Amino acid sequence: MIGAGVEVERLVKNFGGLRALDGVTLRVEPGERRAIIGPNGAGKTTLFNIITGLLPPTEGRILLEGRDITGLPPHRRAQLGLGRTFQITNLFPKLSVRDNVLLAVQAADPARFTLHRPVEAYPHLFREAEALMERWGLRDRAAAPVRFLSHGEQRQVELLLALAVRPKALLLDEPAAGLSPAETAALAEIIRGLPRQTTILLIEHDMDVAFALADRVSVLHYGGVVAEGTPDAVRRDPQVGAIYLGTAAPHF
């Protein structure tokens, strides 16, 4: 049996006395685009950190395309095709855009452990990096250290690095965080244009973006999934309106 794209089973995470995740179960089909919404502190980023292996779960299992990856370190999960972006921009600030992209391209290349030849001996890495920057409209900024980029450009590089490793499943943690409405719209277009076979989990505060991009939506509240369904169904769910958007939300 082919497994789900990404599956988590009864995931529990305790931070001392605080239960951040309380038995989260999600099944995201291959190629599905799933938005995960919920108020601040619902456990969304914790969930991502556990799926990518940056945090160990207290209990539960994580499966990537049917394979149990619960015990694997982050880099093994990445090599198996799990990519992610960070809510708080996490790049190589002193390095140029080109060097940022090169590190991402190199991550999936057998040359990544080579120490006896300069990186220039692998022109295919540079070609791939140039092609990626070209496609993403960052070619003009290739030589600029990313810390000198605008916030919007940095968010773009953030997404580019995650895509450079050609993930089968991609976890996007508030990709539009801090972007202007125009930038958000542009980014949403980019996400919409990603390969359809890529499984996407998307944490997003902007409801319009989340509901427009997602095939299905899961609502996380106090560490548990309280609602799940198509964007329309979730939008109409009165419980969701109550806990997430406030009962007084007029458009519900």
Add this chain to the structure above:
Amino acid sequence: MRPARLVGIFAALFILAAPAFLSTYYLGLLTKMLIFALFAMSLDLLLGYTGLPSLGHVAYFGTGAYTVGLLSLRVVKTFWINALAGLAAPTLVALGFNLLTIRARGSYFLMITLALAQVLWGIAFGWRSFTGGDDGLPGIARPMLGGWSMAGEVPFHYFAVVVFGVCLWLLSVVVRSPLGRALVGIRESETRMRVLGYNVWAYQYVASILAGFFAGVAGVLFVYYNGYVGPAYLSVVVSGQALLMVILGGAGTLVGPALGAAIIVLLENFLSAYTERWLTTLGIIYVVVTLYAPRGVLGILRDRLGGGRRAAT
């Protein structure tokens, strides 16, 4: 041609031609600068490139020096055997120590590297019958190489130049290699490297072993240069000096720490004629550099001359 490159070529010519116009004393001082430059560059691989601040780097330097000293005084005088053992021993120490150190970060890394190095210092200081204790190991003779005696300052200078040159070339290849680029990535963001698929631990382990090996090379050169090794060459003071050389010169540049080493060796030599307060002086230098030149002397030079590349980018 870039001004920075011109300066480099001038420095190389100066080092090569030095025996023609420097007195024996100053030639010896220049050789010492080269040896500590190599030591500082080996630490730069850890501190400047990988972002791991070691306060125990002297462990590998001292292990190399003591291994050669002990073997040549007590076992056999054959240069190649002693030198190879002098390189193997610190590499093995690095293999063992860094299984323990790499899990720690920041000041914890500083502390655990210091503690492990202090263990070696304790052995050198305390095990009198084996290491000579506080007296150390005097009378270590310089080797014969292919019928040429290295005893004089001139042949030994060229010997050190060749070893330094080869190591500089090797290190510069490593830092430009895919692995070297990954080390810089780890320095900049460990979590990003992890989720990209890099085994961060393995890279840091390899970097620490390479750093240990090259520090060992410097230690072997030094013990032949100095003819003596004692517990002082396993002490935290030397580790601290090496850190200062890297920061003063400009971390993450290889050439900067070499420059920093030259400055510190030179200063120590001149100031020791006037004051006993060498450690105080080092402290003042450290404060001044971190406040006014956080990118080090090389950073200042590159700003003035222009055309240079930024540190480890």
